[in-house]
Amino acid sequence: MDADLLRLDRQVCFALAVAAREVIALYRPLLEPMGLTHPQYLVMLALWERSPQSVTELSRALALDPGTLSPLLKRLESAGLVRRDRVPTNERMLAITLTDAGRALRAEAERIPPAIVERLGMPLAELERLREVLTGVIAATQSDTLGEHARPMG
Numbered sequence: 294m295d296a297d298l299l300r301l302d303r304q305v306c307f308a309l310a311v312a313a314r315e316v317i318a319l320y321r322p323l324l325e326p327m328g329l330t331h332p333q334y335l336v337m338l339a340l341w342e343r344s345p346q347s348v349t350e351l352s353r354a355l356a357l358d359p360g361t362l363s364p365l366l367k368r369l370e371s372a373g374l375v376r377r378d379r380v381p382t383n384e385r386m387l388a389i390t391l392t393d394a395g396r397a398l399r400a401e402a403e404r405i406p407p408a409i410v411e412r413l414g415m416p417l418a419e420l421e422r423l424r425e426v427l428t429g430v431i432a433a434t435q436s437d438t439l440g441e442h443a444r445p446m447g
Contacts, residue, residue, distance in 0.1 A: 305430075309430075316409075316413075317331050319409055319412050319413070320334065320405070320409065323404075323405050323408055323409070324405070327398060327401055327402065328372055332357075332365055333365055333368065333369055334402070334405075335355055336351065336355065336362070336365050336366065336369060336375075337369070337374065337395065337398065337399075337402065338402075339351055339354045339355055340375065340389065340390075340391050340395065341391070341396075341399045341402070344389070344390050344391040344395075344396075345378075345388040345389055345390040345391075346388070346389055347380070347386050347387065347388055347389070348362060348363070348366070348386070348387045348389060349386070351366075351389060356431075366387075366389055369395075373392055373394045373395075374391070374392055374394055374395035374398060375389050375390060375391055375392060375395050376389070376390045376391075376392055377389055378390065
């Protein structure tokens with residue numbers, strides 16, 4: 294007997310959507326005292342790794358459209374956490390740089406990953422494996438060969 298392929302509980306998209314929503318909700322009470330939303334936190338994570346970065350570099354690193362990223366950067370600038378400066382050699386390009394306050398916020402943010410692991414109650418090794426699997430899913434969706442699987446054989 295064939296299993297129903299359209300059962301909700303069999304859908305990868307459903308499991309990913311619910312998991313993402315629930316995990317991001319765990320971050321909210323940890324980020325609110327820092328004055329950050331989850332998308333802003335992701336921007337800060339990228340900048341704590343390397344600052345300055347161009348909007349294009351940040352957009353690529355975060356897999357976000359520059360149009361989506363721009364309002365996040367404006368809010369972070371208004372909060373005094375980043376500076377948006379024109380690149381002298383290319384006036385069309387913006388360099389995003391952490392301010393002293395943005396750099397200082399990193400120390401407070403270091404408590405977030407362990408708190409999330411604790412709230413999830415899952416072994417760290419299992420979470421790291423999950424991240425690896427999800428990274429593979431992301432890569433598969435961005436693969437140039439993805440379209441080949443959908444083409445009819447001729």
